[in-house]
Amino acid sequence: MQAYANPQRFVSLARTLTPWTFGVAIALAMTGLYLGLIVAPPDYQQGDAQRIMYVHVPAAWMSMFVYGSMAIASAVAFIWKHPLADVAAKASAPIGAVFTALALVTGMLWGQPMWGTWWVWDARLTSVLILFFLYLGYIVLWSAIEEPTRAARAARILALVGALNIPIIKFSVDWWNTLHQTASVFRVSGPTMPAAMLTPLLIMGLAYTVLYVALLLVRMRMEVAQRRLRTIRLSSEALPA
């Protein structure tokens, strides 16, 4: 990790890795979608509508995974002052927000035919929605503070406080939900998933993860370039014409 504290070295590594990670992500997604949408049998209760699971569930996984990596990157930045950790955390946030939005939207699309409604105040839906707003707050804080080093310091603390708070929010929402029993039909113990469905799901999960890495590399390169541009602009302004 220390070797890549040099942004220049990181950028050149990221440049070579980017096409490969995109390639792997696309290949995995194609395989996963083929297995999930064509090979896998339709669900015996939900029919073909169940197939939205192959894009929905991995997105929900990623919504949490990306926040976790954002918090870890922030902790690394806080403790070791690794110069790229802030960049990684900043670059992760919009990707995570999009995964979260994707999980919510695909969930709503599935909920309409299955539960007969676009939205229920189910504990999991509610906490994913709150997670989306936590992402938004993090992104807003970054954009609100102009100077990158200052913004990075503030954002670190926010990400860590948010990560501390997520279990409490999750707990309170679960508790709230069991208090107000919702009317919709949940199968508490559905049949365990057959391998024909589980395999494509896992492959899609892997595809999303690799896609996250690919997008992260691109966004981190962009961030490094932007900071360099800012430095150049500031130093040229500082010089008398």
Next chain:
Amino acid sequence: MRTFRALLWHDVLMGIRSSGGAALSAAFFALIVILTPLGLGPDTTALKTVAPGLFWIAALLATLLGLERVIQPDAEDGTLDLLRLSPLPLELVALAKIFAHWITSGLIISLLAPILAPMLSLSVSAIPTLALSLLIGTLGLSSIGTAAAALGASVQRGGIVLAILVLPLNIPFLIFGASAVSGAQAGTATSQPLMFLTASSLLALVVGPIAAAAALRLNED
């Protein structure tokens, strides 16, 4: 300790005297409560069911209002630099600011809420729980809010930014507080939500000053 008391007293006075201070957040709280019947209609049974949640939503929004004056003026006029030099650890500086914000917002709201409660036809039996839950919960709200205010101290006109940072983090207080009050109204046990509320507030009182102090420390340069 003397420094702590002096700082607390100073901030409370500033909160009371400055425009946008204590009176404003109390007035805002009362206005939200008064606007509700105008929006929902004067049906007392409907008002009764929404009252517990509404008081808590109003508290969340009203405590938000004073946050901009917790750190921002000190950062602008240089007081913050002196506070950094003072022998008092920044964590305690933050704690003094949390208490000062609580006294000028949460405490006043908690005293005001019982007076406003009949306007939303909240059961008389639920009024003590309402005041108690607000008293406990707003302390947590001030704590998280002050940490966010310290983060946003370098943001110009950061009011909306603060709202977006703080409100999602305050959801547990809303849930536990509102359900304690509606539990009291329905006549069921209120000790469980009240205890969760107290736990959340205590945790926020630990995390809040530490995060706020880290934010104040990191912004110095």
